[in-house]
Amino acid sequence: MADARPFHWEFKPEEVGREVFRIEGGRRLEGSVAISGAKNAALKLMAAATLTGERCRFTNVPEIEDVRVLAEVLEDIGVTVDHPEPNVYEVASGDAEWLFVPLEAAAKMRASFILLGPLLTRFGRVIISNPGGDRIGRRPVNLHVDAMRALGADIEYRNGYYFAKAPGRLRGGRVTFPQITVMGTENAILAATLAVGHTIIEPAAREPEIDDLIAFLVDMGAEVERTAPNRIEIEGRRRLRGAQHAVVSDRIEAGTFVVAAAVTRGRVTLRNAPCGHFDALLGVMSEMGVSVSCGADTVEVDATGADLHPFRCADIETQPYPGLATDLQPPTCVLLTQAAGDSHVTETIFEDRLEWLGELRRMGAQIEIPDSHHATIHGPTRLRGVDVEIGDLRAGASLILAALAAEGVTTIRGAHHVHRGYEKIDTKFLELGARIERLAEGT
C-alpha cells in the first residue's frame, strides 16, 4: 500500500504524468473525510488578487495541480505568489510587468483565461492565448471576449492570441450573455470592478463559487452585488485593497465522496462540506433511495441497507446552478450503474462529456450512447476491475468510484488528470478503508 503523502509538492507534474492508480474494489467505505477548498473558486480568487497591488491572503486553498499551475503563470507575469504553509497562498501583484499569458499556460489549464478581465482592467492591456478545447469538447471563449468589448475593450485576435487593450479605463456597461457562462460571468465581474461607472451582467451564472468571489471582492473594497438571482451589478472603483479570504468548500469533491459512499454501500460523514450547494445531487440520491442528511457543515451518507433495498433508477439532466452540475454527471453515472432499471442521462452543458462512459462500459456497465448528449444506463450491473484510461479530471475521479465498487483490481492510467483538481484523493480514500495505491506506470 502506498504511504500517505501529506503534501502535494512532493511530486512533480512530469512524475504524476506517469502514475497509475491501482484499486482493489469491493470494500465498504466507512468513516469521515474533510472536504477541501473548491478548485473553481480558488483559481478565480487568485486571479482577482491581481486587481490590487496590495497583498491578498487565501486559506483553505486546495493543494492541487491547477492551483500550482496558476501560481506559476502569475509568477511568470511578475506577480509574487507565496505558499507559506499547506493550503495557504499569498498573492501580491504590485508590479506585473509582463502582461502576456502564453500558450503554455493555456495548454496546461484552460482556466488561465480568467486572467483576461483583471489584467486588462488594472493594467489596460494584456496578450493572452486562446485556450481552445480539451477532452470535454470545444471550449470557446467568445462570450468572455464579447463581455470585455461590451465594457469598451479593444480586442484583436491574431495567431492564436487575443491582443486586448482598454483605451483609458474600461467603461461600465450592460453585459448580456446569450447563454449562462460561469467563467464568462466571472471575467466580466472582475473587469467591471475597476471600470468607470456601472455594469449590469445578465443573465449571470449562479454558481456558489461566483458568490464566494463576490464576497472577496467586496472585502477588497469593490462594489459588487447580486441584485437578482441571475443579475449582478457592479459600480466601478478607482482602486481596490488587499484582503483575506477562506475558499468555499468544494461541492464537486463533496458530491464525489457522497457517491463513493453510496456505490460501496458504505457509511461516510463529510466534514467541512458545503451543505446546500449540491441539492440537485441530493435530490437524485433521495429519488434513488439513498439516505443522505445534511448538518450545518457536515453531510452523512448511509448506504449500508442498499443490499436489501436496491437503488432505484433515475433520469438526470445537467444544468447551470442550481441544477445538477455537469461536473457531477460522471459520478452520478457511476451511481446509476448500481440502480435497478433504465436511467436516462442528458448532458446539456458540454459536448463530448459522455465520452468517458466508454471506459465505464469496459468495466461491465451496460450503457447506450445514441449521441454525444444522451446515454441510457441499464442497471444494476456488477462492475469488474480492468485497465482503464482517464481522459479528464471528473471522469478520472469517477473511474476511481467505479473501481471502488468493482470486483477485482482496476488499474487507472492518467492519474495526473485527477491531481489537477482533487487534493490527496488517494489518501482520503485510504482513510475511509479503500485499497488504493499510486504507482509509477509500468510497475
Ligand code: EPU
Ligand atoms: N461557452 C461558449 N463560449 C464561451 C464560454 C462558454 O460557447 O465563451 C459555452 C461552453 O462551451 C459550454 C457553456 O457555454 O457549453 C457553459 O460553459 P461555462 O462558460 O459555464 O464553463 P466554464 O466557465 O468554462 C466552469 C468550470 C467547469 C464547469 C463549468 C460548468 C472553471 C475553471 N471551470 O467552466 O469546471 O464544468 O463551469 O459548470 O470554473 C471542472 O472543474 O472539471 C470543470 C470543467
